[in-house]
Amino acid sequence: MINGIFKECKEGVLFTPSCAFDLKQILKSGQCFRIKEYNTDEFIAITGLHVVKIHKYLNGYIFHCPTEIFINIWIPYFDLNTDYATFQSQIKDDSFLERALKFGDGIRILRQDLWETIVSFIISQRNNIPRIQKSIELLCQHFGSYLTSIDGRKIYAFPTREQLVNSDISVASLGYREDYIKDLCSNPNFNLDAFQSGDFYKTKENLLQIRGVGEKVANCIMLFGLHYMDSYPKDVWVNKLINDVYNGNFDVTKYTGFAGYIQQLQFYYYRNIVSQR
């Protein structure tokens, strides 16, 4: 682990970050829709069939799980083996980005489950974040496997394709996106292995074959579900910011190797602060 240290404690694992780890920022950064702060400084994170309670403790976080699970599941999920300090040190000569970094210095790019990411970002199109979260929560509650209970809250896994394919998913009120999800679940040609080639353009081409996936959603899936760090999704906020701050052109090639991280910093700062005035 590069940006912090961890050690066993009686509740599980105490993780003390040295760089770029703030759960509140991460859950409000728009890359994931299911990390929840259910009480002040008490969080639940879910990936695949794994659930963990995390609570803030001193200048770190306690993960309520065995050390082995922390190492095998949560270190990769929170991308703790990537050094964000190196990325951050390359931000200079750009006062907007410097302010964005100051505001969102706890953001990391998660390594989320691919299937969940595909479905979630199809739902995200022309939608707003609270409603996306609600729809996804309804899908999980109605069709996902029950995992466990944390402080009285029942936790469900994200539904598999098999769990969705013959279900009436209208309870999630996805609007016109419901058809996209149905198509995805029932398309016999769809196979998650198609996105594991390791080639940026081939992978994007394959993603664009999915009905409901265009340029922007494909880039989100590439960044958040496949960890292509050079993917730079342009949504309404990023387009607005490029116009307002950079007079219409932002040279992303300056940040090769971590363009997606730069995008997250810009998105999080602009959406939460600058545009609120």
Next chain:
DNA sequence: CACCAGGTAGGAT
């Protein structure tokens, strides 16, 4: 009432 939300498909030019 109009307008917006982490856009895209399908059709017209």
Next chain:
DNA sequence: ATCCTACATGGT
């Protein structure tokens, strides 16, 4: 190839 518009739903 590039431009245009309809699109479900719920919130302000």
